[in-house]
Amino acid sequence: MKAIFLDKDGTLVEDLPYNIEQRRITLCAGVGAGLRLLARLDYRFFVVTNQDGMAHGLFGEDDVKGVAHRLTDLLFREQVELEGFYYCPHHPNGVIARYSRECNCRKPKPGMLMQAAHEHGIDLRSSWMIGDILHDVEAGNRA
Numbered sequence: 001m002k003a004i005f006l007d008k009d010g011t012l013v014e015d016l017p018y019n020i021e022q023r024r025i026t027l028c029a030g031v032g033a034g035l036r037l038l039a040r041l042d043y044r045f046f047v048v049t050n051q052d053g054m055a056h057g058l059f060g061e062d063d064v065k066g067v068a069h070r071l072t073d074l075l076f077r078e079q080v081e082l083e084g085f086y087y088c089p090h091h092p093n094g095v096i097a098r099y100s101r102e103c104n105c106r107k108p109k110p111g112m113l114m115q116a117a118h119e120h121g122i123d124l125r126s127s128w129m130i131g132d133i134l135h136d137v138e139a140g141n142r143a
Contacts, residue, residue: 032078055094
């Protein structure tokens with residue numbers, strides 16, 4: 001299987017910092033059409049997103065799951081299926097002890113991409129990472 005790994009904020013959805021309000025989550029212009037083109041080329045779609053707001057105590061795991069549900073629904077309306085939603089809750093300067101650490105999943109490290117590849121049988125050499133900052137690109141290169 002080949003995949004497109006997608007950053008969330010600023011790539012799939014409008015970038016509103018630490019936004020967990022589902023009604024305020026909207027797709028960026030052209031996302032649906034672009035992903036439909038890639039789907040025709042047999043790519044599968046996976047979100048890989050740093051969510052350090054969890055480490056900073058701004059929101060919890062249930063909030064992130066709600067965001068994943070909203071994003072899955074928005075893409076479904078565009079006739080696009082989201083195969084997986086991976087997030088990193090960690091930040092070394094976080095205030096929530098269990099998330100306040102270095103990890104291998106926080107982009108630019110490749111942990112989320114590697115986990116998705118392992119769980120879904122993804123051929124990383126045939127896959128791409130799309131994001132809005134260099135950390136996203138670097139995570140793809142490292143994977």
